[in-house]
Amino acid sequence: MNTSSLRVRALRLFENSPIAGPLITLIVIYILSFFFVPNFATWRTLSGIVTAVSISGIVTIGITLLMISGEFDLSLAPMIAMSGYLFGSVSVGADNLIVNTLSGWGMPVGIGEPNIPFAFALGLLVPGLMGLVNGLILVWTNIPSFIVTLGTRQIYRGLVWIVAGAELLQVLDEPAIYEVLNGRFVWLNDFIKANFIAEGVRDRVNFRTATIWLFVLVGLYQTLLVRTRFGNHLFAIGGNDGAARAQGVRSVRARIMSFVISGLLAGFAGMVQFSQFKSVRVAEQTGIELTAIAGAVVGGALLTGGYGSVWGALVGVLLISVLRSAVILLKLPWVPADNFPAIVGVTIIASVVFNNWLRTRSTS
Amino acid sequence: MTEAVLEKVQDPFADAPVVVDMKNITKRFGTVEALRGVDFQVRAGEVRALMGDNGAGKSTLIKVLTGVHTPTSGQIIFDGEEVQVNSPADARELGIETCYQDLALIPLMSIWRNFFLGREMVTNVGPVKWLQRRKMAEQCRDSLKDIGIHIRSAEEKVGKMSGGERQSIAIGRAIHFGAKLLILDEPTSALSVKETNKVLDYIRAARDRGLPVIFITHNVNHIYQVSDSYTIIRQGQSVGTYLKGELTQQDIADLITGAREK
Numbered sequence: 001m002n003t004s005s006l007r008v009r010a011l012r013l014f015e016n017s018p019i020a021g022p023l024i025t026l027i028v029i030y031i032l033s034f035f036f037v038p039n040f041a042t043w044r045t046l047s048g049i050v051t052a053v054s055i056s057g058i059v060t061i062g063i064t065l066l067m068i069s070g071e072f073d074l075s076l077a078p079m080i081a082m083s084g085y086l087f088g089s090v091s092v093g094a095d096n097l098i099v100n101t102l103s104g105w106g107m108p109v110g111i112g113e114p115n116i117p118f119a120f121a122l123g124l125l126v127p128g129l130m131g132l133v134n135g136l137i138l139v140w141t142n143i144p145s146f147i148v149t150l151g152t153r154q155i156y157r158g159l160v161w162i163v164a165g166a167e168l169l170q171v172l173d174e175p176a177i178y179e180v181l182n183g184r185f186v187w188l189n190d191f192i193k194a195n196f197i198a199e200g201v202r203d204r205v206n207f208r209t210a211t212i213w214l215f216v217l218v219g220l221y222q223t224l225l226v227r228t229r230f231g232n233h234l235f236a237i238g239g240n241d242g243a244a245r246a247q248g249v250r251s252v253r254a255r256i257m258s259f260v261i262s263g264l265l266a267g268f269a270g271m272v273q274f275s276q277f278k279s280v281r282v283a284e285q286t287g288i289e290l291t292a293i294a295g296a297v298v299g300g301a302l303l304t305g306g307y308g309s310v311w312g313a314l315v316g317v318l319l320i321s322v323l324r325s326a327v328i329l330l331k332l333p334w335v336p337a338d339n340f341p342a343i344v345g346v347t348i349i350a351s352v353v354f355n356n357w358l359r360t361r362s363t364s
Numbered sequence: 365m366t367e368a369v370l371e372k373v374q375d376p377f378a379d380a381p382v383v384v385d386m387k388n389i390t391k392r393f394g395t396v397e398a399l400r401g402v403d404f405q406v407r408a409g410e411v412r413a414l415m416g417d418n419g420a421g422k423s424t425l426i427k428v429l430t431g432v433h434t435p436t437s438g439q440i441i442f443d444g445e446e447v448q449v450n451s452p453a454d455a456r457e458l459g460i461e462t463c464y465q466d467l468a469l470i471p472l473m474s475i476w477r478n479f480f481l482g483r484e485m486v487t488n489v490g491p492v493k494w495l496q497r498r499k500m501a502e503q504c505r506d507s508l509k510d511i512g513i514h515i516r517s518a519e520e521k522v523g524k525m526s527g528g529e530r531q532s533i534a535i536g537r538a539i540h541f542g543a544k545l546l547i548l549d550e551p552t553s554a555l556s557v558k559e560t561n562k563v564l565d566y567i568r569a570a571r572d573r574g575l576p577v578i579f580i581t582h583n584v585n586h587i588y589q590v591s592d593s594y595t596i597i598r599q600g601q602s603v604g605t606y607l608k609g610e611l612t613q614q615d616i617a618d619l620i621t622g623a624r625e626k
Contacts, residue, residue: 228493232477243469245452
């Protein structure tokens, strides 16, 4: 095989894959930071970057599915908070409104009587139900999902406020499930410390188990998207809903389903979050939807639907996280950690320009 | 009908079975009468052109047939049986495939995914419908090749194809899935001359496989090249149905605009 046909093949590979653009950008920025940003080339920075994306990464998977089908969900933060309160209270048997009410209803939980499986089920299914409601309102009213979820975002926040008794929830117990969902990844950290950090080097490594879940979920949903009929229909609906319906695709059912999935993922993210911090407040993760949308868009998803990938979205959130670390470590005069979003803005616009250029080459 | 008739033409479809028989169809939208008692027949193996100026009622007639509109009155007989076509899904069930200009394909998806959309070949793994990707890509390629459509790769995105190629995929899909009637809505309106000729070839290929085609357009020239018969609609009424060779292009144009009464 000569070099020119290799080049054509490589180009085609990149053209046909939504992940190509963001991946190139991520690698370039990582390498540049690695060599030119002081203190960037440490395990501490790398594990920090990866850990920072676990929660937003899980949420971004759901947002990506929705965006591929041409929809949004702006009500994910209250779902995360709801999941945190329900999971947190039931997993320790807290003396609060939630546990009192549930045990009053005859549910298998009481003050000082935690119920881990029930806590997990609640943390997952209640946000799933909230997603279902979003989907049903969408298909019944035909109002754009942006507006529907802008409304339910406030309603759900109100629900969380009621369920929480307007109070912060903070627990001291540490049931084993917290370690499973988002504890220290002891085995990996020790392994790296023993083999890759030289004696006397001041470096720490702090990977967490949530990263495993993130990668498992990314793999699972990417497969769902590309290899199953449901995934195929999401692309079709987002690409051209009329054409998809004309071919007999059950658009309504698939769209409701993607809202439910997005809710379930937000619920899982809420439990992962609670497992790390052991606290949750009503306004938890406000604005995470926009971070997730930014990640998905940087990762190659089209705002108008019909295009994108879960891998790409993961690369997108990683790219934003790498940039944050690099910018903070660079100690730029006007961009301390607090002013980091300015850099995200630049990244979003620049990556979309680049992704568009790649996609146009492949589709017209 | 005097000067319109050039010569008496033998009707090659005189004995062919009638696939669609629409009888005395009317359609009212409020006070507007879009169709005023139209009769329309298509017989097995023919390419029937349905012609008329904008707003003449040809789209309304087709939408009645494809279940988009319910007729105010009238009867539809398909394959010998009276049918109610209440939705596009009903029409599809009957074997009526429609290729609308903008509703045929999804540009951001690959050819095989478009080809099998809504009729995917799957393996059931519990509740999950696993796509048989390689099998579909191969069948799509082979099936298109059978009717003379050559594609570089079934993995290519439809958006990368020309308008004519896209039409050909939609036509190929209808043939592959055993449609009983193919309706093409303005398939050549946005195409170059070369592309148009290709699409006209595919229409002939569909007819040669015994698939009757209704070809909607107002381009007299395209119709003239491929159609076996013409039905002309004006102001919600059928002006008449003519066989190939009975009319000149000028006659057709005059009948469409009403410059000459029948």
